[in-house]
Amino acid sequence: MAIQGVRNWLSWIMVTPFAAWAGLRLSGFEPDWPWVPVVAFTPYAAGLAVVALGLACALRRWAAVAVALASVLAMAFAVLPRALPDDVPAARGPALRVLAVNLMVGKADTDALTALVGRTRPDVLALQELTPAALRRLEAAGLRRTLPHAVTRPLNGVGGSAVYARHPLEAGTAINLGGFGQARAWLAHPGGERIEIVSVHPCAPSRHGRQPCWQAGLEALPRAGGELRVLAGDFNATLDHLPMRDLLASGYRDAADVTGRGFQPTWPQSSAPLGVAIDHVLADRRMAVRDFAVLALPGTDHRPVLAELSLP
Structure with a gap:
């Protein structure tokens, strides 16, 4: 017994x-x-x-x-x-390549980032934790030669963000909650589409008392529907978080999930044994997700993410 x-x-x-x-x-x-x-x-x-x-x-x-x-x-x-890769809609429109990078309080190697942009040739670059010093280094490194249009919201600390693009941008109203800024911009794609791009970065729920700010930052993101939208950046959330699931249910698709690469961790970039996927590219479900990759960049704790989309 x-x-x-x-x-x-x-x-x-x-x-x-x-x-x-x-x-x-x-x-x-x-x-x-x-x-x-x-x-x-x-x-x-x-x-x-x-x-x-x-x-x-x-x-x-x-x-x-x-x-x-x-x-x-x-x-x-x-x-x-x-x-498991998902079926994709029959979107046969022009391509839209989106790269998202968290600069870790502006400490990322901006020369390496400029080189990465040159290799991957994104149409859109969404930056988080963009400081004024990092912005100056990026401009000096020649980022504008590849991505000449930009809506920048640099801040000291973790709250800065930006959207760079190959095509013209119109600034939108930034989301600012708890010292975390999320830049918004409207992209005039030469294919005729108008697409809202949001550089996502809500508060990190890293300690007690931060959940309301984190949740509010995710809930402030525009829901899908109407105009085409792409949300890209450091969501500080995985697909297991309820606000992320609610956001997806409004009509977005996660590029990593669609391509069967949803288990690839994006943070931390170090050799830590347990990583999590908190950097995402969410595309309106009317777009087709053609490819997704998790990349590397010196000087930051996040891995950049790159998605190739097709417009409707």
């Missing part, structure tokens, strides 16, 4: 945390800190839930096995589609 009791206790100790995780993830409720940063690691939790299922099977605790299996299936439903 003692051995059976220990097995029963161990099985539930292993299974219960993942059952609670799966239940919260699939619910319409998102608790405050620390759940908001923790839920970003749901793909890793899904893997550990499989391990817990295997251990419960080995212990022959069948009630725990049933709960563990339900947890695994729930998490798989949430995360596995990111590894």
Whole structure:
């Protein structure tokens, strides 16, 4: 009896945390800190839930096995589609290449960024954490020779942002919440389309009390519908966060998810064992996502992301 009791206790100790995780993830409720940063690691939790299922099977605790299996299936439903390419709409319009880069308080290597722009040839570059000093370095490095049009909102600290483009831009009303600026601009594409571009960067929910600012920054982003829109940048959120799921439900598609590359981490850029995908390109669902890549850039903790889209 003692051995059976220990097995029963161990099985539930292993299974219960993942059952609670799966239940919260699939619910319409998102608790405050620390759940908001923790839920970003749901793909890793899904893997550990499989391990817990295997251990419960080995212990022959069948009630725990049933709960563990339900947890695994729930998490798989949430995360596995990111590894599977989706069908794309029959958009046969001109291409739009979008590159998004977080400059880490302006510390990124701006010469390397200019070279990256030259290699990847984006039509649009969305920058976050753009400082006045970084702006001066980018201008001196010749970024305007490749992307001559710009709407820039540089700030000291983490709140600056910008949109650069190959085609004419009209400045939109920036989103400013909690010291984080999100530049907006209207792109006049030579194909005849008018597209709103938003350089996304809400507050980071890195400590207690930051969730309201983070949530408000995501909720302030324009919903899909009407004019074509592309949201690109550091969302400080993964596809496991409720505000991101709400944003996608309005009519956007995540380029990484569409191409089956949704598990590729974008932060941190270092060799840390656990990375998360918080940098995204969201495109209006009427656009086709043709390609997506996670790149590298010296001097910043985020990996740049590049999406190739086709307009309707």
